[in-house]
Amino acid sequence: MLAIETEKLTKTYSGHGGCRDISLAVPCGTVFGLLGPNGAGKSTLVKMLVGLLQATSGQARILGRPFSDLSVRRKVGFLPENFRYHDWLTGEDLLRFHGALFGLSPAEVRARIPEVLGQVGMKEQAAQRVGRYSKGMQQRIGLAVALLPDPELLFLDEPTSALDPIGRKEVRELLERLKGQGKTVFLNSHLLSELETLCDQIAIIKQGCLVYQGDWRELARRSYQTKVVVGDVIPSQLTSASDGGFQLLAQRPLGVASELEAATRSEGGPALSRFRHELLFRIPEQGSVPTLIQSLVASGIDIYEVTPQVDSLEKLFLQFVTQETE
Amino acid sequence: MLTLARLTFAEGARKRVFLVILFLCLAFFLLYGIALDFASQEMMRLNALRGRQPVIQQIVGNQLLGSGMYFASFLMALLALLASVGSVASEIENGLLHAIVSKPIPRSSIILGKFFGYGSMLVSLGLLLFAGIVVLNRLYNPQILSLLTPFHLVYGALIFILQPLVLLGLSMVFGSALRTLTAGVVVTVLYVLGTVGGFLEQVGGLVAKPSLVNVGIVISLVIPSDALFRKLMTVLTVAQENPLASLSLGPFGVAVPPSNLMIIYTLLYLMACLGLALYNFHKKDL
Numbered sequence: 001m002l003a004i005e006t007e008k009l010t011k012t013y014s015g016h017g018g019c020r021d022i023s024l025a026v027p028c029g030t031v032f033g034l035l036g037p038n039g040a041g042k043s044t045l046v047k048m049l050v051g052l053l054q055a056t057s058g059q060a061r062i063l064g065r066p067f068s069d070l071s072v073r074r075k076v077g078f079l080p081e082n083f084r085y086h087d088w089l090t091g092e093d094l095l096r097f098h099g100a101l102f103g104l105s106p107a108e109v110r111a112r113i114p115e116v117l118g119q120v121g122m123k124e125q126a127a128q129r130v131g132r133y134s135k136g137m138q139q140r141i142g143l144a145v146a147l148l149p150d151p152e153l154l155f156l157d158e159p160t161s162a163l164d165p166i167g168r169k170e171v172r173e174l175l176e177r178l179k180g181q182g183k184t185v186f187l188n189s190h191l192l193s194e195l196e197t198l199c200d201q202i203a204i205i206k207q208g209c210l211v212y213q214g215d216w217r218e219l220a221r222r223s224y225q226t227k228v229v230v231g232d233v234i235p236s237q238l239t240s241a242s243d244g245g246f247q248l249l250a251q252r253p254l255g256v257a258s259e260l261e262a263a264t265r266s267e268g269g270p271a272l273s274r275f276r277h278e279l280l281f282r283i284p285e286q287g288s289v290p291t292l293i294q295s296l297v298a299s300g301i302d303i304y305e306v307t308p309q310v311d312s313l314e315k316l317f318l319q320f321v322t323q324e325t326e
Numbered sequence: 327m328l329t330l331a332r333l334t335f336a337e338g339a340r341k342r343v344f345l346v347i348l349f350l351c352l353a354f355f356l357l358y359g360i361a362l363d364f365a366s367q368e369m370m371r372l373n374a375l376r377g378r379q380p381v382i383q384q385i386v387g388n389q390l391l392g393s394g395m396y397f398a399s400f401l402m403a404l405l406a407l408l409a410s411v412g413s414v415a416s417e418i419e420n421g422l423l424h425a426i427v428s429k430p431i432p433r434s435s436i437i438l439g440k441f442f443g444y445g446s447m448l449v450s451l452g453l454l455l456f457a458g459i460v461v462l463n464r465l466y467n468p469q470i471l472s473l474l475t476p477f478h479l480v481y482g483a484l485i486f487i488l489q490p491l492v493l494l495g496l497s498m499v500f501g502s503a504l505r506t507l508t509a510g511v512v513v514t515v516l517y518v519l520g521t522v523g524g525f526l527e528q529v530g531g532l533v534a535k536p537s538l539v540n541v542g543i544v545i546s547l548v549i550p551s552d553a554l555f556r557k558l559m560t561v562l563t564v565a566q567e568n569p570l571a572s573l574s575l576g577p578f579g580v581a582v583p584p585s586n587l588m589i590i591y592t593l594l595y596l597m598a599c600l601g602l603a604l605y606n607f608h609k610k611d612l
Contacts, residue, residue: 050428052612073430080428082421086333088340100329101429145425
């Protein structure tokens with residue numbers, strides 16, 4: 001079953017802005033990352049899915065039910081981007097209040113409060129007023145509110161924006177635990193390193209339109225590259241590798257070797273230095289790496305290191321958002 | 327809805343404006359009691375010198391009761407406006423409602439919860455004020471309430487608490503459609519308009535100018551707060567059974583008493599306000 005399924009979901013403001021024709025499929029039990037530059041329509045999409053905005057057109061289903069069905073929200077947690085809570089309540093009172101809004105019984109609320117406070121590391125501060133919390137603590141209590149109904153689906157809009165590095169690490173670990181429990185997490189974040197670690201699948205929105213959705217690692221593997229660290233090499237030795245269908249994309253001397261290379265060149269020495277070099281090859285598929293190595297060895301090149309390259313999420317994201325809209 | 331109503335009541339009662347108005351109420355009771363005491367002594371002195379003065383007692387007594395009720399109504403109006411005008415608008419602006427609207431509750435229960443939360447706070451304080459003024463007048467100004475029956479007392483209390491509830495309803499309507507400041511300005515202007523309309527209607531009645539009376543009536547249909555005050559005064563003094571009622575003029579007197587239909591109209595007006603607020607909030611993008 002899909003946790004979220006949208007069909008041409010559109011929200012525009014007097015015909016402008018927002019997001020258009022978003023058809024998204026988020027499988028259950030995944031951590032799904034939503035990416036896009038500022039103003040791309042990410043928050044608009046999240047707000048529509050949690051019921052804060054009325055869709056202009058299109059359909060959406062959450063956990064198999066129409067998103068307008070209120071009962072489905074009993075199993076949906078949401079941490080808003082601009083989290084703000086009743087600052088005169090204590091952390092525990094706030095959770096009790098939100099527990100009642102979720103429709104939990106007083107006994108369920110009593111049982112869940114210590115659990116969620118423990119999950120977000122706020123047990124010690126539960127009796128303090130929310131107004132006295134730091135911004136990071138308010139974000140943690142917001143996360144506790146979202147976790148209160150033991151949700152099957154969790155919408156987190158920039159969940160670590162106010163957290164310090166330790167807090168971010170804790171939230172990351174929490175999300176990994178939730179993923180392990182089979183929960184679905186829909187994560188909207190600008191922190192690509194965070195998404196890269198946590199997310200299996202991503203969607204990229206640009207100018208209100210969905211430009212990519214799927215497994216980002218699969219996307220990254222479409223362009224196979226391999227980095228090889230070699231010893232002394234002359235250009236003619238590389239020709240045989242190129243002949244085998246491996247395109248040399250870049251080469252650079254490593255560290256101190258580059259200075260020595262300059263020195264040997266000026267003394268009329270070989271074109272490339274006696275020291276180590278990093279070569280970057282494009283290969284037809286991942287299984288071609290041994291063939292590349294064999295051809296390099298056959299050319300008399302000493303090999304010290306071979307590292308298959310996978311594009312980072314940041315690189316892929318930048319590729320998507322900087323290319324012209326077709 | 328009850329969860330939200332309880333929270334709203336607790337939040338409203340914690341607000342500084344509520345505490346300030348509570349303090350003002352205490353100060354008002356003290357000063358008002360002193361004023362009534364002085365007026366009572368002066369009346370007794372006059373009675374001792376010239377014998378019983380029913381006309382003067384009627385005029386002065388009516389003004390004393392009217393001033394007390396007017397000031398109390400004004401305090402309630404202030405509280406209704408200041409405490410509730412931002413209850414929807416500012417909570418939308420600062421994002422407080424984001425975590426609430428996304429819960430498995432209909433949007434209507436948020437508006438109704440807020441209305442009943444603030445409403446019960448206003449009703450509690452309103453009844454306290456109303457009772458205090460009636461008791462003080464019973465002690466020092468008994469003649470003006472001599473015809474008051476339990477029915478009139480309860481009817482008067484209902485009219486008294488309807489005044490802030492009307493303003494609360496208007497605050498909800500505009501607070502769910504406009505920004506906090508704009509909503510506050512609009513409701514305040516309407517309240518002032520209602521007062522001016524009531525004044526025009528009374529002046530029109532005094533100088534027998536039907537056009538002025540009609541303007542006042544139209545304004546009281548737009549915002550019935552002042553008409554409610556005039557009706558309150560006629561109910562408390564049981565004006566239709568009082569032969570001296572025509573002497574009850576002055577700033578707090580009633581030259582043109584509103585009919586009972588005005589109360590029915592106000593109840594419908596309040597329901598329409600709630601309906602409109604529910605509609606606005608249902609359509610609202612947060």
